[in-house]
Ligand SMILES: Nc1ncnc2c1ncn2[C@@H]1O[C@H](COP(=O)(O)OP(=O)(O)OP(=O)(O)O)[C@@H](O)[C@H]1O
């Protein structure tokens with residue numbers, strides 16, 4: 362089956378000279394959860410913004426295809442209309458508007474009774490949004506804001522839901538709730554592309570993962586393969602490191618094999 366999203370050898374440069382994506386290729390299959398993991402500055406956010414068409418510096422080389430159609434250099438609204446919905450790291454809410462008003466904006470341009478159904482679905486997915494309906498969104502907690510951003514995204518009926526670090530800054534329990542909701546969204550059939558620094562959480566729900574460093578994919582595999590990979594365990598999952606001295610210093614730091 363052909364992938365829903367296919368990226369081949371794209372190069373994204375900032376100011377025509379700083380490489381943020383350097384010959385990056387990846388594929389996202391329908392109805393699955395794909396995670397892109399990597400350290401600060403790896404280019405994860407740049408990748409999502411490039412797909413969403415939000416960067417002024419669109420890739421000069423390579424291919425981005427969504428459902429078999431080339432999408433690079435399309436206007437962001439056109440890309441969104443094809444069903445690619447992006448939840449940015451800062452969540453992109455209208456801070457002065459209430460929870461309900463933000464959700465209503467998610468339905469913008471949609472008509473019919475399906476809208477009401479989807480509204481109910483989102484409120485069932487995140488019951489806290491019902492309790493906070495009339496509260497200004499900037500006064501919500503970080504977790505509530507993330508849920509609102511995800512709820513609003515779902516009202517656009519995404520074919521591909523892209524999220525940038527949905528667990529960032531959240532307490533473990535709240536991050537868990539966000540991830541549980543993502544599992545439910547995935548089970549209902551939405552394809553998800555997730556960018557995370559929290560490799561443990563992301564690989565916990567993903568079907569497939571990519572490790573990204575310096576604008577390139579350096580390793581890819583099923584979530585299970587990555588969880589079992591020694592380098593991933595030590596560098597991303599905080600495991601391994603048996604070689605600890607009595608004072609707690611690590612005597613030997615593993616070198617990446619990629
Ligand atoms: N608007 C910009 N102009 C110039 N350089 C940029 C711009 N945005 C990002 N960069 C650079 O591109 C590289 C990749 O940044 P990006 O934000 O995509 O990384 P990231 O993997 O999302 O990092 P983090 O985990 O910290 O969010 C970094 O070196 C960054 O400094």
Ligand SMILES: [Mg+2]
Pocket residue numbers: 405406407450525
């Ligand atoms: Mg980022």
